[in-house]
Amino acid sequence: MSRITGAIREMQTIEESASRDQWVNRIHPLVKFCLTILYLICVISCGRYDLPRVLGLALYPFLMFELSGLPFGEALYRLRIVLPLVCIVGIFNPLLDRRPGAEILGFTLTMGLLSMLTLMIKGILTVLSSYLLVASTPVDDLCAAMRMIHIPRMIVVEFLLIWRYISLFMSEAEKTEEAYLLRAPGQKGIAMKNWGPLLGSMLLRSMDRASEVYEAMCLRGFTGDFPAGRIRKAGRRDLVFFVSFAAGILLLRIFPVLVLVGSLFAG
Amino acid sequence: MSHIHIEVKDLTFAYEKDRKILDGVTFTAREQDAIGIIGANGAGKSTLLKILVGLLLSFEGTVRVEEIPLEKRTLPRIREKIGYVFQDADSQLFSTSVYEDIAFGPRNYGLPEEEVDRRVRLALKKVSLEGFGKKPIHRLSGGEKKLVSIAAILSMTPDILLMDEPSAALDPRNRRNLIRVLNEFDHLKILTSHDLDFIWDTCSRVILLGEGRILYDGNPEGILRDKKTLEESGLELPLSLTPREERTPSGGQ
Numbered sequence: 001m002s003r004i005t006g007a008i009r010e011m012q013t014i015e016e017s018a019s020r021d022q023w024v025n026r027i028h029p030l031v032k033f034c035l036t037i038l039y040l041i042c043v044i045s046c047g048r049y050d051l052p053r054v055l056g057l058a059l060y061p062f063l064m065f066e067l068s069g070l071p072f073g074e075a076l077y078r079l080r081i082v083l084p085l086v087c088i089v090g091i092f093n094p095l096l097d098r099r100p101g102a103e104i105l106g107f108t109l110t111m112g113l114l115s116m117l118t119l120m121i122k123g124i125l126t127v128l129s130s131y132l133l134v135a136s137t138p139v140d141d142l143c144a145a146m147r148m149i150h151i152p153r154m155i156v157v158e159f160l161l162i163w164r165y166i167s168l169f170m171s172e173a174e175k176t177e178e179a180y181l182l183r184a185p186g187q188k189g190i191a192m193k194n195w196g197p198l199l200g201s202m203l204l205r206s207m208d209r210a211s212e213v214y215e216a217m218c219l220r221g222f223t224g225d226f227p228a229g230r231i232r233k234a235g236r237r238d239l240v241f242f243v244s245f246a247a248g249i250l251l252l253r254i255f256p257v258l259v260l261v262g263s264l265f266a267g
Numbered sequence: 268m269s270h271i272h273i274e275v276k277d278l279t280f281a282y283e284k285d286r287k288i289l290d291g292v293t294f295t296a297r298e299q300d301a302i303g304i305i306g307a308n309g310a311g312k313s314t315l316l317k318i319l320v321g322l323l324l325s326f327e328g329t330v331r332v333e334e335i336p337l338e339k340r341t342l343p344r345i346r347e348k349i350g351y352v353f354q355d356a357d358s359q360l361f362s363t364s365v366y367e368d369i370a371f372g373p374r375n376y377g378l379p380e381e382e383v384d385r386r387v388r389l390a391l392k393k394v395s396l397e398g399f400g401k402k403p404i405h406r407l408s409g410g411e412k413k414l415v416s417i418a419a420i421l422s423m424t425p426d427i428l429l430m431d432e433p434s435a436a437l438d439p440r441n442r443r444n445l446i447r448v449l450n451e452f453d454h455l456k457i458l459t460s461h462d463l464d465f466i467w468d469t470c471s472r473v474i475l476l477g478e479g480r481i482l483y484d485g486n487p488e489g490i491l492r493d494k495k496t497l498e499e500s501g502l503e504l505p506l507s508l509t510p511r512e513e514r515t516p517s518g519g520q
């Protein structure tokens with residue numbers, strides 16, 4: 001299977017897992033959306049040397065993986081392209097900042113190393129929590145939820161179209177690659193000199209198709225609004241879920257739970 | 268006299284300057300009509316349908332749908348009445364699962380979820396795809412996609428049905444099925460096809476397009492038995508109307 005085909009299958013399996021019938025999937029999309037936003041704010045707002053707090057916040061995605069039954073390994077595999085990029089961000093910090101920072105188990109971590117680790121883990125956590133959201137909530141529901149809290153229609157439609165455009169672009173890429181390779185037997189990949197024209201035609205074709213899809217949506221009464229009717233009203237269970245998780249996330253953000261637990265054991 | 272549903276007058280259209288795809292096309296379609304539009308590849312059949320649903324607005328001449336002139340302002344009202352099935356099913360289906368896609372239209376019209384569910388089931392039943400609701404779209408075969416795209420339009424219960432090559436990609440059983448669905452739909456329908464046998468089985472009126480003009484507009488017998496005119500337009504007699512001794516792969520030379 002070619003790499004592009006693989007990438008498409010992955011997008012599709014994300015959408016499929018989002019439409020599974022599992023209890024986390026059935027939680028009200030607005031609840032999951034708001035929790036994710038709250039979580040992202042909490043993670044991003046942690047100080048750049050605040051490793052213990054960031055580590056504490058890692059509890060949330062791990063708990064969510066456990067509850068939703070989404071395989072963690074599969075998530076890492078699907079995010080294998082994004083995660084290294086996220087990790088690169090702070091890679092030079094250890095070289096730039098050699099002041100001694102924290103001491104752990106007798107080792108001294110420099111401030112640079114500390115900030116690198118913090119940045120990396122922050123990045124990983126934001127990616128994982130976003131993945132959890134899209135893998136447990138169908139896109140249309142997510143859009144309807146965004147509209148419920150009056151996020152501007154333009155932004156929501158844009159989000160939806162980009163989501164669809166990515167899949168269209170990849171399926172155009174797949175067709176182009178297949179068509180090319182069938183007529184270039186013996187060649188291992190697409191030759192460098194052909195990349196330009198191929199990429200150009202792929203972009204054009206996927207744009208054409210994206211506009212056709214958009215037309216098809218309009219023909220079926222799409223006006224940029226996501227009828228909230230499709231989403232049931234939030235119930236007691238959603239409320240309990242929201243309150244307990246929001247409280248948990250805030251606790252982890254306010255108290256460096258790991259340090260507290262550690263000092264308990266240290267006596 | 269039956270109610271006039273679509274009125275097209277002096278319709279002229281070009282994608283690029285000085286290459287007219289449609290040139291002074293005029294016809295009226297009535298409530299009970301079942302019109303088959305035929306013509307060679309590139310004759311402008313798809314273009315004509317796209318104009319009728321308002322996907323191409325830069326035309327000259329007038330188009331009226333149920334007395335409403337077709338223009339940007341009136342699009343929402345007109346589109347509520349017309350269901351349009353794309354030639355390429357892939358362009359039309361965009362949801363994750365079959366159910367979601369068929370439910371998209373009814374939901375946009377603000378119907379309650381029970382009604383949406385009822386319509387989706389009914390539409391799936393009409394195209395004999397019961398039990399396909401949960402299937403992901405990308406796992407469907409080409410013909411199944413076509414049937415789903417038809418179901419997605421049927422679920423919106425349009426007043427007027429436009430279908431671009433509905434029978435392409437269907438196996439004989441599903442083709443028969445579609446003929447039944449079309450014959451059960453008793454409002455105006457306009458379809459294009461190269462499958463003249465299909466036209467013969469579903470249409471009460473045929474319009475032949477060629478060089479941007481209407482070369483024939485009348486009952487199917489008048490044209491589908493006219494070997495000469497058909498061949499001049501790059502078409503062949505329907506198989507079911509071809510004398511047996513002439514049925515050779517080359518069309519009987």
Ligand SMILES: Nc1ncnc2c1ncn2[C@@H]1O[C@H](COP(=O)(O)OP(=O)(O)OP(=O)(O)O)[C@@H](O)[C@H]1O
Pocket residue numbers: 282283288306307308309310311312313314315354
């Ligand atoms: N987007 C476009 N831009 C420019 N020219 C176009 C475009 N779409 C179609 N055409 C041209 O318009 C002409 C009519 O196309 P159309 O798709 O209406 O033909 P058709 O009768 O549906 O043919 P087919 O039987 O192959 O489906 C063709 O010559 C085609 O090249």
Ligand SMILES: [Mg+2]
Pocket residue numbers: 312313314354431
């Ligand atoms: Mg066509």
